[in-house]
Amino acid sequence: MNRTLSILFLATSFLGFSKGRELLPSVWIIKDSISEKIHPDSVQLVFNVDDLYNQLMLNQHAAIVQVKIDGKSKKYTITDKHPIFRFPLAKGKHRLAFYINANFNEIYLEREFMGKHHYEIGLNFQGSSNSGKQILVEKPVIYLYSEKEEAFHLKVKTSAALQFTYPAYSNEWVGTSSPNGTIQLNGTKYPYLFWDAQLPVNQVNLDWNFADQLEGSHVMAYLENQLDKIGFNEKEKADFITYWGPRMQKMKHLQVLWMQNKSIDPIASLEISPNFKQNRIYLVFRETSQWNEQTPEIRISSPEPMDRSGNYLVEWGGMEIEPNL
Template sequence: MFCPKCGKELPNDSAFCPACGNKLSRGADEPEQQYQYDRYDQYEQPEQYEQYGTINGDIYAPPEPPASQKRFRFLIPAVICSVCCVCMAAMVAAIVLTRGSVKTDSADENSAPQTQTAAAAQTEQSSQPEQTEQPQTEQTEEKTTAQTTAPQTKPATTTTQDKYKIPVTPDDTSYVGTMYVATKKDPLTMRIGPGYKYAYKTEIPRRYELAVYAERSGDGETWAYVEYNGVYGWCTEKYLSYSLPIEYDIVEPDNYIEDDYHPHFTVVVNDLTLRKGPDKSYAAMDSIDSGTAMEEYGYNDDDNGKWIYTEYNGQRGWIMAYRGEYDSSDYKAYVQYEGGAAKPVIYLYPQCPTDVSVKLTAKNAEISTTYPAYGNGWNVTAYPDGKLVNKADGGNYHYLFWDSVNDRAHYDMSQGFVVKGEDTEKFLREKLEILGLNEDERNEFIVYWLPRMEHNKYNQIAFQSDIYTDNYKLDISPKPDSLLRVFMTYRPLEEKIDIPEQKLSGFERKGFAAVEWGGAELK
């Protein structure tokens, strides 16, 4: 028999149920009643019984399942739900922390796993059901899984501090070119990476020549990967230059060449020193090779020679042009000017046959060619018609010819004339007549210079006076009663320019007359 209250099986003659204390109404001699209902493995009743069973055909409510089994019935779904919540919370926390580490490279790499584990633990506690009879081993396994798997979802990051301490080496270190340190006073800082936050490496002195192997942007600027005395690193190109930087404490010249024309010259010695001032006591800035073509922007003259104010690699400075006096034993030239007097010729017109001595001295040039040969001077017999008999060789000449090279004179081109090339012949005929050349002299002048000038688009022309006569001293004995020296300087132009027109004076021949004409193209 069974207890109708708790369902415990009892001996047939029991009066009370020893499990629940229920009093039994059936006597011992009553036949055994059969408790009939379907299987109750899951404690779910069939539809036909709903909440009831039958005993001997009578409807009877089935007994309640044991309390431990009832609790286990509700515990299984709770455990499953808790495990799912913990796993989902761990995954969400890992994703959030991983995205946060990508956005900020200054986060502490050890803080993310701790925060993640704490968040997972908090989520786990909030998602636990009120029943706490879940086995301890299962809780421990869930927590251990959350702690050990979460850090694996966060990639390793480098902190900001560590990043700027790591040297940056470019993938491609092909040679780019040469640049110079262009700071005004201080040396230039080399860093281990392309940016101001990267660690200091060394300092490079100003005006130092650097080999550049790569370029990269950083902090809104371009940075160059350079080599300095075997050390490689990064310098901002803000303080680098492709040309040698300008010095700011250069001595100004006493004589500036103000107009657009600057005499051209060539260095004729090796390692000519460019200095800050016109003396060997000034600091050296650079060394110039022989054969280098340069321009003169100013000069200083003294008893020891001449210093030129010039420019080399974008830097103004001073070089020595020559020392000593020309034809002296201590004379030495360091440069060679491109200009020179071209075909000056001397005519002599005495009133009767006269023995004449002619001597020529160049102050800032070298006499190159003479005809007849100059020797220690020309000695001729001059005739009124202009014929000359050279005493050295007995030859007959129409004039005395000479030219020069390395003309260092600074001719005045501030005023003159700008003439189209095609108008040169007309211009020369007109101006040479005003100046005092006769027809034969004018024709010889034009025949020599016209081919050099008429094919230019324009010519800037000036007739020199004192600068020329001071540079080339002419000593004629006996002294002429009248002396005319015409020396034309010109330079080709591509475009017309405006300059003040030069005023020309005429010449009156009287007594023993001597006439000279010549010219030079200024380069």
């Protein structure tokens, strides 16, 4: 026997919706039905995360929804193709909280759940007050390597506000690359091209559940090991470690995320002519007072080795994130 009840439950205010999502609350009951397959003292909850405008960037990576059920935590993985998770509860009144990351407000749902009921519930994560904050995309430097001297045009395509470039950047860099990595612009030689930019924090979707977690005293060995796996040459590795290492090793505990290639495109993409293979790697880290609990189904994403064949570029940069973001 199935009996469907049409119920709309708004657990949070309609204030603060992003453009184009005005009609969606944070949480609502899609369907409430009674099923003979469910025990009279039990409830089945199925949650569907609405990401119509791809704010969660599920088309690029999975996300972890952290759920607190009457204060006890569980974690569920959602993807673009399967933005659904479920769990049973005992009948009665429960308080639920749902959290993705600091870019989105936590969602709360408190209500009485009836025995034998099957609830389908929609979730709509909305931008938090952190979304107005700015973070600095630091030290993206671009090395160019070509099989012979090669004239190039290179553009940094970003909505972020460029802060400083070297050499001077005016819509593009125009110069000549070489096999040993030397770049010539207007008769002057450079080891790399440099830019940095201010970026709204809500343009970077970070999930610290997938972070490497380490102590500051282990930073140098960790970076050397990771960069060797990625395929940095000695100069690139020295440039990278001497920039990030001193700052990171001062932290007692830290979490580290790696962004690579297409995952960096929402921050900035590179347009180069003629075509160069692009090897891009960004380091993202923050100091933390405690480790995240990482369950077995959470797989830490490690950077892949670079392709250093033919004409190619190497870009590295990164961001230090405030502990509460």
